[in-house]
Amino acid sequence: MLPLQSRTQQLWGEHHPGLDTSPMEVVALVKRITALLDRAVEPLYDGAALTAAEVELLVPLRYNAEPVTAHHLASRLGMSRAGVSKTLGKLEKRDLITRSVNPADRRAALISMTGTGQDVIDDLFPRELEAHARLLAGLGQDRERVVDALTRFAEVMESRIDDTST
Numbered sequence: 001m002l003p004l005q006s007r008t009q010q011l012w013g014e015h016h017p018g019l020d021t022s023p024m025e026v027v028a029l030v031k032r033i034t035a036l037l038d039r040a041v042e043p044l045y046d047g048a049a050l051t052a053a054e055v056e057l058l059v060p061l062r063y064n065a066e067p068v069t070a071h072h073l074a075s076r077l078g079m080s081r082a083g084v085s086k087t088l089g090k091l092e093k094r095d096l097i098t099r100s101v102n103p104a105d106r107r108a109a110l111i112s113m114t115g116t117g118q119d120v121i122d123d124l125f126p127r128e129l130e131a132h133a134r135l136l137a138g139l140g141q142d143r144e145r146v147v148d149a150l151t152r153f154a155e156v157m158e159s160r161i162d163d164t165s166t
Contacts, residue, residue, distance in 0.1 A: 012024075049124070057088065061097070
């Protein structure tokens with residue numbers, strides 16, 4: 001843990017002796033990792049045709065054989081429906097995706113990538129993967145162990161998310 005985070009946890013513990021501050025350790029690490037990932041790809045997005053949020057939506061669409069709904073994307077990516085809808089609107093205005101009527105549910109549009117969207121994602125996403133690969137290369141033989149631990153971490157959080165919202 002970084003010194004400021006450790007000191008913050010210590011101070012909260014001192015001022016609220018009954019408060020369990022142990023979650024701060026895990027959350028601080030997750031935030032630190034997220035910030036490092038963002039920092040690694042930040043230069044790629046300076047002046048790029050897409051934002052990181054737009055790439056996140058386009059990547060699963062790129063090789064999908066069938067169009068998908070916004071609801072499907074939101075649940076698959078763990079994003080809010082409102083955020084997905086807003087981002088899809090921006091992508092549609094720039095002719096990177098199309099929305100068509102869903103014959104099974106007229107309230108939900110079917111989303112597909114356009115050729116322009118495919119070209120843009122084909123240019124940017126491989127460079128993002130390279131930046132991430134450079135960061136993760138230092139894991140070496142520990143990579144599988146880290147993936148297993150992160151998978152367990154995600155599963156535990158997913159199983160508990162409903163418990164925390166009630």
